[in-house]
Amino acid sequence: MSGENVSKRHPIFTADAWGFRASEQMPETINRSPSKLFYVYLMAPAIALLAAITIYPFLWLIYMSLHKVKLGPVDDKWVGLKNYAKLLSDAKYFEGWVLLGKYSSMCLTFEIIIGVTLAVILNNSRFEKPLVTLFLMPMMVSPVVAGLLWFYLYNGTFGWYHWLFESLGLLGGASILGRPETALYGIVIVDVWQWTPLITLITLAGLKRVPQDQLEASMVDGSSPIRNFFSVSLPNIFPFLLIAILLRFMDNFRFIDAILALTGGGPADSTKLLPVYLFDVSFKFFKLGRGGAIAFSLLVVTIILGLILVRIFEDPARKQAMSAQD
Amino acid sequence: MVDVKIENVYKYYGSIDGVAAVHDLNMDIKNGEFVAILGPSGCGKSSTMRMISGLEHISAGTISFGGNIVNNLAPKDRDIAMVFENYALYPHKTVFDNVANPLKLAKVSSPEITERVKRATQLLEIDHLLDRRPQELSGGQKQRVAIGRAIVRQPQVFLFDEPIAHLDAKLRARMRSELKRLQVDLGVTSLYVTHDQLEALSMADRVAVMHEGILQQYDTPQAIYEKPANAWVATFVGEPQMSLIECVIRQKGSGVVLDFEGHEIAVGAKVGKVLAASKEREVLAGFRPNHVAINTRKTAGSIPGIIYARQLLGGEILAEAQVNNTMIRARVNTDFSLQLGDKCSVSLSKEDLNVFSADTGVAIY
Ligand SMILES: Nc1ncnc2c1ncn2[C@@H]1O[C@H](COP(=O)(O)OP(=O)(O)O)[C@@H](O)[C@H]1O
Ligand SMILES: [Mg+2]
Numbered sequence: 001m002s003g004e005n006v007s008k009r010h011p012i013f014t015a016d017a018w019g020f021r022a023s024e025q026m027p028e029t030i031n032r033s034p035s036k037l038f039y040v041y042l043m044a045p046a047i048a049l050l051a052a053i054t055i056y057p058f059l060w061l062i063y064m065s066l067h068k069v070k071l072g073p074v075d076d077k078w079v080g081l082k083n084y085a086k087l088l089s090d091a092k093y094f095e096g097w098v099l100l101g102k103y104s105s106m107c108l109t110f111e112i113i114i115g116v117t118l119a120v121i122l123n124n125s126r127f128e129k130p131l132v133t134l135f136l137m138p139m140m141v142s143p144v145v146a147g148l149l150w151f152y153l154y155n156g157t158f159g160w161y162h163w164l165f166e167s168l169g170l171l172g173g174a175s176i177l178g179r180p181e182t183a184l185y186g187i188v189i190v191d192v193w194q195w196t197p198l199i200t201l202i203t204l205a206g207l208k209r210v211p212q213d214q215l216e217a218s219m220v221d222g223s224s225p226i227r228n229f230f231s232v233s234l235p236n237i238f239p240f241l242l243i244a245i246l247l248r249f250m251d252n253f254r255f256i257d258a259i260l261a262l263t264g265g266g267p268a269d270s271t272k273l274l275p276v277y278l279f280d281v282s283f284k285f286f287k288l289g290r291g292g293a294i295a296f297s298l299l300v301v302t303i304i305l306g307l308i309l310v311r312i313f314e315d316p317a318r319k320q321a322m323s324a325q326d
Numbered sequence: 327m328v329d330v331k332i333e334n335v336y337k338y339y340g341s342i343d344g345v346a347a348v349h350d351l352n353m354d355i356k357n358g359e360f361v362a363i364l365g366p367s368g369c370g371k372s373s374t375m376r377m378i379s380g381l382e383h384i385s386a387g388t389i390s391f392g393g394n395i396v397n398n399l400a401p402k403d404r405d406i407a408m409v410f411e412n413y414a415l416y417p418h419k420t421v422f423d424n425v426a427n428p429l430k431l432a433k434v435s436s437p438e439i440t441e442r443v444k445r446a447t448q449l450l451e452i453d454h455l456l457d458r459r460p461q462e463l464s465g466g467q468k469q470r471v472a473i474g475r476a477i478v479r480q481p482q483v484f485l486f487d488e489p490i491a492h493l494d495a496k497l498r499a500r501m502r503s504e505l506k507r508l509q510v511d512l513g514v515t516s517l518y519v520t521h522d523q524l525e526a527l528s529m530a531d532r533v534a535v536m537h538e539g540i541l542q543q544y545d546t547p548q549a550i551y552e553k554p555a556n557a558w559v560a561t562f563v564g565e566p567q568m569s570l571i572e573c574v575i576r577q578k579g580s581g582v583v584l585d586f587e588g589h590e591i592a593v594g595a596k597v598g599k600v601l602a603a604s605k606e607r608e609v610l611a612g613f614r615p616n617h618v619a620i621n622t623r624k625t626a627g628s629i630p631g632i633i634y635a636r637q638l639l640g641g642e643i644l645a646e647a648q649v650n651n652t653m654i655r656a657r658v659n660t661d662f663s664l665q666l667g668d669k670c671s672v673s674l675s676k677e678d679l680n681v682f683s684a685d686t687g688v689a690i691y
Binding site: 024211213214216217218219220221222223224227231232235 | 379380381400401402406407408410412414415416417419427428431432475567
């Protein structure tokens with residue numbers, strides 16, 4: 001108990017106010033800080049080019065979503081919001097959202113948990129360098145190739161993983177991609193396999209910047225290694241995790257290469273996530289106007305969710321950045 | 327509150343054939359004692375402290391608290407509090423939460439946490455900063471928060487690793503007396519690491535002087551200053567530095583004198599007896615600057631020299647006289663009239679000197 005001893009106040013730390021004090025007087029002229037306009041001029045052409053490249057397709061997307069797009073030499077027909085209205089009664093559209101939500105939340109959860117855990121285990125271990133190199137390999141593989149690779153591994157007749165699942169008594173003989181109940185997990189596993197290393201890598205970079213002295217102070221304060229991770233490391237790697245989560249979340253909403261190679265949306269539409277459905281509508285049925293409407297709604301939701309994510313993480317991230325300058 | 331025993335402790339970083347950061351350290355710290363480890367940067371002070379705290383593995387030897395060997399205990403199980411050189415505050419926590427952290431981890435009830443944090447922060451006069459975050463504090467305030475985090479509970483041992491090294495001189499002087507007061511009031515066994523001899527000598531009950539991983543001397547500040555164990559300690563401790571003069575012990579009549587490049591330095595009876603009994607011939611005679619006089623006029627037994635440097639130290643002047651290749655420093659009054667290059671004569675004290683073996687540096691007297 002420190003109580004009894006710490007009761008009286010020491011007569012120290014008194015302010016020393018005996019020097020000259022600032023007067024009310026202001027300087028007559030304030031020197032202007034140098035203008036940054038020059039740099040803006042330098043960057044203007046590049047910005048203009050970039051805007052033209054990105055904004056034009058975006059506007060074209062909106063245009064398509066408001067028309068019945070004809071592929072022939074005929075003019076597109078203005079339909080107003082009809083493409084959007086039709087989506088409201090499209091069950092597959094909503095199912096696509098639900099599947100996309102399930103898929104990306106499962107992917108994110110597993111990738112974050114496994115990725116961060118791996119990073120913590122690897123950090124400063126003897127095997128950090130060789131293992132990181134090894135872990136990087138899945139990331140280097142093109143998603144389509146990854147999809148094909150796993151397609152064979154899952155294959156019901158000669159797939160090695162299929163054999164493994166079967167030996168463990170899982171799945172009851174059917175291929176994981178062959179059954180509507182399990183196909184979604186099949187594609188989640190591939191995404192987790194391919195992208196967990198990215199999370200590990202980003203987290204490792206973050207862990208390197210966790211101040212050693214804070215970890216040590218925390219240990220002396222009496223915390224266990226696990227507690228130490230949550231109370232010191234985690235707040236310090238927050239901004240890194242934000243970047244990782246943002247990247248993965250946006251990729252999950254956009255990239256369907258692996259899914260197309262693995263299931264193409266089947267069986268029984270059980271992996272027809274919204275972007276897969278969008279692909280079908282636009283490039284199988286060539287309903288480009290309808291596809292435009294789906295794409296635009298997907299874009300809007302992606303942006304809103306992204307902003308929410310940034311908002312959630314922003315505060316601790318900014319504090320961290322401030323303390324890093326310290 | 328316990329006593330701490332350090333027995334035959336070694337610290338190797340990396341290979342055991344390398345140089346030991348700490349070499350065969352033996353120290354005991356009594357219950358409630360304030361001990362400082364003093365030494366230049368890189369001498370193994372922090373390594374020693376980190377082995378006591380459990381942050382660093384003990385390569386060989388044992389450290390025990392109150393008779394219990396703590397070698398294999400994690401820091402959290404050693405019941406210690408440590409103040410780090412760079413404060414090591416948690417940037418994402420408020421001052422209150424920083425100070426409360428050890429109590430929270432010890433699962434103290436929340437009303438008691440509030441009460442204890444309030445008391446500790448009042449004592450350190452940071453109770454108006456409780457809602458701030460570390461980056462909104464000045465260096466001195468951060469330091470006090472770090473100290474608050476240590477004193478908020480009553481640990482077995484306090485460990486301070488250069489806690490005030492980064493403060494400005496004035497605040498440092500104030501913190502010296504304050505830390506000392508706190509330690510006496512709390513009565514907790516404390517180890518204080520510093521490279522600043524003023525801190526060590528002014529605050530500690532005993533000072534351990536380290537050099538290149540080896541404990542040179544472990545004694546009271548006064549003994550370290552007056553009776554340094556070897557020539558290295560003699561020149562490291564004391565500001566301005568002690569002057570060392572290479573002499574030969576020479577028989578003269580019934581007693582002995584020191585022969586310094588042909589000049590005869592007479593010594594007092596007590597010193598003379600010790601020197602006569604010693605087997606050493608070639609010695610280093612050490613004189614503190616306040617035991618040396620530099621004058622214009624020659625006096626009996628004085629040595630002729632040339633003024634090499636003079637520095638104003640505020641209320642006095644440090645004058646440095648060159649005699650052949652030896653520098654001899656003296657504190658003189660501010661009305662000291664000799665300028666650089668002037669001829670002078672140096673008189674040395676007969677009684678207030680230290681004598682070391684020129685061969686080993688070990689103290690003879
Ligand atoms: N983590 C480490 N790895 C390797 N060498 C170290 C490490 N920490 C300290 N040393 C070495 O050990 C010696 C003593 O260091 P230290 O105890 O920090 O000295 P001090 O605190 O007295 O300045 C130095 O030579 C330093 O380079
Ligand atoms: Mg140090």
